[in-house]
Amino acid sequence: MNAPRPLSLLCELTYRCNLQCPYCYNPLDYHAYRDELTEDEWKRVVREAAELGVVQLHLSGGEPTLRRDLAGIVREASTSRMYVNLITQGTFLDETALDGLVDAGLAHVQISIQAPEEELADRIAGTRVHQRKLEAIERVLQRNVALTINCVLHRVNHDRIADVIAFAERYGVRRLELANVQFYGWAYRNRLALMPTRAQVERGMQVVEDARRRLGDRMQITYVLPDYFEEYPKPCMLGWGNAFITVAPDGRTLPCPAAAAITTLPRVNVRDVPLREIWEDSQLFNAYRGTGWMPEPCRMCDRREIDFGGCRCQAFLLTGDAGATDPACRLSPDHDLVVAWRDGRDVLPFAPRIVEKAH
Amino acid sequence: MIETERLCFARGVVLREEDEASLLLVPEGAIFLNGTAAAIANLIDGKRTFAEIVEVLSEQFSEERERVAADAREFIERLRASGVLA
Numbered sequence: 180m181n182a183p184r185p186l187s188l189l190c191e192l193t194y195r196c197n198l199q200c201p202y203c204y205n206p207l208d209y210h211a212y213r214d215e216l217t218e219d220e221w222k223r224v225v226r227e228a229a230e231l232g233v234v235q236l237h238l239s240g241g242e243p244t245l246r247r248d249l250a251g252i253v254r255e256a257s258t259s260r261m262y263v264n265l266i267t268q269g270t271f272l273d274e275t276a277l278d279g280l281v282d283a284g285l286a287h288v289q290i291s292i293q294a295p296e297e298e299l300a301d302r303i304a305g306t307r308v309h310q311r312k313l314e315a316i317e318r319v320l321q322r323n324v325a326l327t328i329n330c331v332l333h334r335v336n337h338d339r340i341a342d343v344i345a346f347a348e349r350y351g352v353r354r355l356e357l358a359n360v361q362f363y364g365w366a367y368r369n370r371l372a373l374m375p376t377r378a379q380v381e382r383g384m385q386v387v388e389d390a391r392r393r394l395g396d397r398m399q400i401t402y403v404l405p406d407y408f409e410e411y412p413k414p415c416m417l418g419w420g421n422a423f424i425t426v427a428p429d430g431r432t433l434p435c436p437a438a439a440a441i442t443t444l445p446r447v448n449v450r451d452v453p454l455r456e457i458w459e460d461s462q463l464f465n466a467y468r469g470t471g472w473m474p475e476p477c478r479m480c481d482r483r484e485i486d487f488g489g490c491r492c493q494a495f496l497l498t499g500d501a502g503a504t505d506p507a508c509r510l511s512p513d514h515d516l517v518v519a520w521r522d523g524r525d526v527l528p529f530a531p532r533i534v535e536k537a538h
Numbered sequence: 539m540i541e542t543e544r545l546c547f548a549r550g551v552v553l554r555e556e557d558e559a560s561l562l563l564v565p566e567g568a569i570f571l572n573g574t575a576a577a578i579a580n581l582i583d584g585k586r587t588f589a590e591i592v593e594v595l596s597e598q599f600s601e602e603r604e605r606v607a608a609d610a611r612e613f614i615e616r617l618r619a620s621g622v623l624a
Contacts, residue, residue: 186568234554234561234568262552262563287550287565325550327565353548354565354621399621401566 182420182459182468184232188261189425189436190221192249194241198268199305199532200293202331202366202373205241206439212428218248220450222255224426227454229259233424239266239436241428250279257284264289266329269315270308277318287325289356290316294330295342303335305532316350327354332383333373340383344390347398355398357387359405363437365532367496374521380408407521411482412489412505419467419491424458432457434464437492441501467491472502476510545591545614546584546624553579564622574599578610582623588614 194209206212216224225236236256243249244267256263265280269290292312293303300309319326328350330336330343340357347355359380362370375383387402394400406413416423416435425433430450433439447461458464466472470483477488488494489505497506498513506513547553552563560576562569571579577598581591588610596606617623 234563260554262554262568264565286552286563289565323549325548325565396618396621 182464183422185228185424185458186233186422187235187237187424188225188228188233189237189239189423190224190252191239191241191425191427191436192216192221192243192246192252193428195245196240196242196268196532197245197270197306198242198308200303200331200365201305201369201532202333202360203532204361204363204366204437205532206364207368209241212431215246215428216426216430216450218251220430221248221252224430224449224454225252225256225261226259227449228424229256229261231455231458233261235262235264237264237266242268242271244271244276249276250283253280253285254283257286262286267291267315268304268308269312272315272318274318277315277322281322281324285324287327288319289327289329290319291329291331292343292346294336295339295346299336299339316352320350320352325354326352327356328352329356329358331358331360332375333360334375334379335373337375337379337383340386341390344386344394344398344400348394353398354401356401356403357383358401358403361405361437362496363440363492367440370520371523374407374523375405377408377521380405406489406505406507407517409507410509412486412493412507414486415490415493415505418469418487420458420464421468421487424454432461432463434467435492437490440492441495443495443501467502474502474504476508476512477504480510541589542587544585544587545582547582548622548624551622555580562622564620569622574609575613578613584624 193215194205194212243265253263263285264287265285266289290312292300294300297309301307328347343357360366360373366373387400391400419434423435425436426449427433427439430448432447432449444466445462447457447463449457473483473488477483489508491501493507494503494505495501497516503513504511506517550565554561554563560571562571562579577595578591581594592603592607592610595610596603
């Protein structure tokens with residue numbers, strides 16, 4: 180099958196992190212990814228992506244600023260005319276680090292907060308970091324780089340959306356992303372603690388709508404709904420192997436950051452195989468590319484090129500078959516799995532992502 | 539829209555021109571531009587006003603000012619609504 184042009188590369192530079200957020204999408208066995216690509220290897224990945232037509236580089240983790248060679252990787256990408264986006268929790272963005280990154284050509288920073296106030300934020304993060312995030316936000320605002328504040332929403336903080344918006348307003352932030360937790364990695368493990376209630380989601384939508392009306396184009400608010408509450412699944416990654424490439428810390432290359440959870444697919448590593456070959460020819464990237472792989476009811480569905488059958492990882496986690504229709508879809512024969520989970524009465528306390536010493 | 543306002547991209551918006559495509563790169567992705575949109579995007583430089591952009595375009599495409607203005611207004615309002623303009 181002819182491979183389309185990839186537009187976006189996500190480099191997960193490390194899975195190390197000093198926070199313990201229970202909704203982290205990193206794999207449960209993140210300790211297995213300690214053999215991280217070197218700076219030169221990351222630069223090669225970036226160059227190979229640029230040659231494939233990728234225009235945007237997202238640097239994430241774990242916490243990407245734990246990599247001391249981050250600025251060098253940013254510079255390699257901006258020299259290749261890529262748009263460079265740093266996804267960080269901000270606790271290591273001191274003056275020197277930030278200046279180095281901006282000088283290297285960083286275009287955009289996304290800083291996550293756990294909640295709009297310290298006590299709750301630090302409780303969710305499992306450590307005292309909120310104050311340092313506020314300082315990082317102020318530093319970014321003083322520099323010539325765009326900023327988005329991100330807050331992952333779940334049962335514990337979902338009722339605080341209005342406060343999160345007020346928080347962003349206080350800082351004069353132009354872009355706010357309110358993203359309902361997606362259930363992969365640690366978040367999947369903690370799903371019974373994290374799933375918001377329908378009432379929370381409905382109130383949240385109303386709060387966001389009111390704020391958008393009030394703020395107009397002063398602030399862009401993205402509110403990502405949990406697809407369990409919708410009729411149809413999300414158009415995950417705009418289709419498998421269609422636009423996105425993810426490279427995990429050890430070079431393992433995937434069509435999406437959660438796909439390592441699909442244990443039935445062959446592994447491929449950019450240390451061993453050039454990125455172009457992975458993108459165009461690998462069994463992994465071709466497994467669910469296009470529409471030919473689709474089962475019923477997707478195969479004949481009018482929405483097959485709108486939502487692409489939904490999320491392969493979610494299908495695998497819930498049904499054991501990555502080639503099944505995403506159970507989030509109301510047309511899926513497995514939809515009752517989602518309904519039972521979503522409407523379940525079981526609420527558990529969350530298990531923090533096990534802390535690992537930053538080194 | 540005020541016709542005398544100078545138009546400027548928001549921080550974090552980059553116009554990228556390739557041999558066969560023009561794209562606006564924004565934090566969450568890329569917007570592919572058609573020929574007219576690319577011509578407009580090229581004229582958004584923080585100095586020109588909407589009226590001046592229309593003036594240049596109508597010469598460039600030898601089109602009536604009114605028609606150009608209508609197309610340009612629609613595109614620019616779309617950009618503004620998605621936070622692409624400062």
